[in-house]
Amino acid sequence: MRKIAITRRQFIKGTALAGASAALAACATPAPTAAPAKKVSGKLTYWHHYTSESEMAGLAEGEKMFKAKYPDATVESLTVPNADFMAKFTLAVQGGSGKPDTTMISADRVPDMVGMGGIQDLTERLKSWDQRKNYPDKYFDAATVNGKIYGVPSFMFVDWMYYRKDWFDEKGLKAPTTFDEMFDAAVKLTDPAKGRFGFGMRGGAGGQGLVVQVIRAFGSPIVQDGKAALDIAKTTEALKWYTELYTKAKAVPPSVTNDSFRQILEAFQTGKTGMLWHHTGSLTDVVQFLGKDGTKFLSLPRPKGPATQIADWSPSYNGIVDKKNEDAGWAWLTHWADKDTQIMLMEKTGYVPSNQEAAKDERIAKNPYYTAAFKALESGTIAPQFPGQPGWQSSVVLPTFQRILLGELTPAAGATALAKGLEDAIAGKLK
Amino acid sequence: MAFQNFRNSQKSMRRLYDAIAYVIVACMLVFALGPLVWTALTSIKPESDIVTNEMQYIPTHPTTEHYVKLWNRSGVTTMFRNSAFTTTLTVVLCLLVGTFAAYSISRYRFRGRGGILTFYLTIRMFPAVLMLLPLYIMLRNIGLLDSLLGLALTYTTFSMPVSLLMLKGFFDAVPADLEDAARIDGCTRLGALFRVVMPLARSGIAATAVLIAVGAWNEFLFALMLTNSESSRTWPVVLQLMVGEFQLPWGLIAAGGMISIVPIIIFFAFAQKALVRGLMVGAVKG
Known part of the structure; x- marks a missing residue:
């Protein structure tokens, strides 16, 4: 038998080579795969801002469905109130500990969360994701920063309107599809003797977004090429039409300047108002009071303005925070992007699926409320965003709108004030 | 006769003043108790009585459904227990450290005595939110992030300055001569603190404990x-989480509010006894 002789030099060379190979193998990161990891195990943490009973029921059911797919995985979800979300997220990212593996992401927070290095780039995974075909590119726009995508849409908030079908039937009116029809219906439904008003206008906190939507529906741009582009004539017309629902037609409750979301919702629920503009997020709350058999109320896409129909939508994304558990995180994200999970969530909460396959499902197609949401989604778009927008809307648009409602300003003067405020806001000079 | 008329007019004037006083007291009571009564009524109203076209003051069908629903929510009992634990620990830590610290500052004259008090008070001058990141990092480094002990230590940090100032004030009010007499009788410094000063300042200590506990x-x-899991969250977080973005369950929130004030009322009832007893002991000894 031949002896194999290894010299000391050969041994050192061999050991070095093997060590280097092992080190290289350890350093090389496998390319992220789009398919969910087949075996997901261990604990996965998820931060979200679901709080209501229906949302929590949807989340619990979603977790149960995930557990059925991945029995070895345990999801630990944590509710963080929306208002405090960014503070807590920033603390966890900057504090370097206590970060979740995955998180819910509001569309308007994506740039900040990317800026602090809080969420992971999903572009590569999305390229080969089998469900990608069910998601139009525009759904990812708000989650894209510098060409990289950071979130997968899990559901959408879609702007729409509710109307009291029984009141409309009583008066022999058809559901409004244009602003003119809506104005006319609001006037006809108003009956002070019965304590009824045609429209629940949001003239208090949060009403500013609706004013801007009306202006856009009258054909005025807001910002073009980063510059203020408000058309004074069209804005005047828009403000005139919208405020006259109250100032002239008296088809709006007199508390209008104090009415924020709670007030307009409760007025609709308790039979004070006949029409309400909001988004799909409030469906469960309306159903709770007015039933879901379609006899008392129905939902509709927002009526078309003189120039165009404005129906904004806003996606809610899920993203990966901690790279350490990336594969499990991706499994969680794709689980919430799945058609069945999204339909389940819609049934529990009324939140509209972002997966277009869901629209074809008979659970959706046969439900009149849900089909209205999908119609609105088809024609809608994401609301324009620009620097200074929150400040302009809350400190210029809302007070100006309220002053017109109170008769302190004319719509024309209001339009001029909005244009001036917009220029200041974009220039960063807003006081 | 004139004297009789004078007496009668004096009596009727007194009755008028009494009536005015009762009206004022009644108004104050309504103002103080009104929100509490309203919350209690809301907590036993069915949802259909809460959101109505016309105000429903008295529940038509009183119900305990909100209390049951709240108590059956996952994690609620744990969070209630967590709150009780952190509150108790905070009170104990604050009183333990605060009593010795306040006594030292009250009785000893040493360099930097005033500075220490000022230093403690400056902690209160910063908004709590500014302290969040350093606190977060410190707790993480000592492994107390997301723990009840970490939370209690944080509360102690922020409650200590006020409790120190309050306790010092109460200790200052106890005559040093009583302590001297005890020491002449053979008491040590600590013995005088426990046997003479603390019983006399019991009312103040009780008041301080109530303040710390409520906070x-x-x-x-x-x-x-500073918590990252449901298992270490406390009761106020539960209450806040009930306020949904698009839903506001008034009945549930009212039930939560009622439950959250019960421990404070019980604690105050006990502390009130101590307050009175402390005052009486002080009066007899003084």
Whole structure:
């Protein structure tokens, strides 16, 4: 038998080579795969801002469905109130500990969360994701920063309107599809003797977004090429039409300047108002009071303005925070992007699926409320965003709108004030 | 006769003043108790009585459904227990450290005595939110992030300055001569503190404990920011989480509010006894 002789030099060379190979193998990161990891195990943490009973029921059911797919995985979800979300997220990212593996992401927070290095780039995974075909590119726009995508849409908030079908039937009116029809219906439904008003206008906190939507529906741009582009004539017309629902037609409750979301919702629920503009997020709350058999109320896409129909939508994304558990995180994200999970969530909460396959499902197609949401989604778009927008809307648009409602300003003067405020806001000079 | 008329007019004037006083007291009571009564009524109203076209003051069908629903929510009992634990620990820590510290500052004259008090008070001058990141990092480094002990230590940090100042004031009010007499009788310094000063300052210590307990029981910001799991969250976080973005379950929130004030009322009832007893002991000895 031949002896194999290894010299000391050969041994050192061999050991070095093997060590280097092992080190290289350890350093090389496998390319992220789009398919969910087949075996997901261990604990996965998820931060979200679901709080209501229906949302929590949807989340619990979603977790149960995930557990059925991945029995070895345990999801630990944590509710963080929306208002405090960014503070807590920033603390966890900057504090370097206590970060979740995955998180819910509001569309308007994506740039900040990317800026602090809080969420992971999903572009590569999305390229080969089998469900990608069910998601139009525009759904990812708000989650894209510098060409990289950071979130997968899990559901959408879609702007729409509710109307009291029984009141409309009583008066022999058809559901409004244009602003003119809506104005006319609001006037006809108003009956002070019965304590009824045609429209629940949001003239208090949060009403500013609706004013801007009306202006856009009258054909005025807001910002073009980063510059203020408000058309004074069209804005005047828009403000005139919208405020006259109250100032002239008296088809709006007199508390209008104090009415924020709670007030307009409760007025609709308790039979004070006949029409309400909001988004799909409030469906469960309306159903709770007015039933879901379609006899008392129905939902509709927002009526078309003189120039165009404005129906904004806003996606809610899920993203990966901690790279350490990336594969499990991706499994969680794709689980919430799945058609069945999204339909389940819609049934529990009324939140509209972002997966277009869901629209074809008979659970959706046969439900009149849900089909209205999908119609609105088809024609809608994401609301324009620009620097200074929150400040302009809350400190210029809302007070100006309220002053017109109170008769302190004319719509024309209001339009001029909005244009001036917009220029200041974009220039960063807003006081 | 004239004297009789004078007496009668004096009596009727007194009755008028009494009536005015009762009206004022009744108004104050309505103002103080009104929100509490309203919350209690809301907590036993069915949802259909809460959101109505016309105000329903008295529930038509009183119900305990909100209490049952709240108590059956997952994690609620744990969070209630967590709050009780952190509050108790905070009170104990604050009183333990605060009593010795306040006594030292009250009785000893040493360099930097005033500076220490000022230093403690400066902690209160910063908004709590500014302290969040350093606190977060410190707790993480000592492994107390997301723990009840970490939360109690944080509350202690923020409650200590006020409790120190209050306790010092109460100790200052106890005559040093009584302590001297005890020491002449053979008491040590600590013995005089426990046997003479603390019984006399019991009312003040009780008042301080109530203040610390109320603060710790209701604290929300740190409870939310310094915990990362449901198992270490406290009661105020539960209450806040009931306020949904698009739904507001008034009945549930009212039931939560009622439950959250019960421990404070019980604690205050006990502390009130101590307050009275402390005053009486002080009066007899003084």
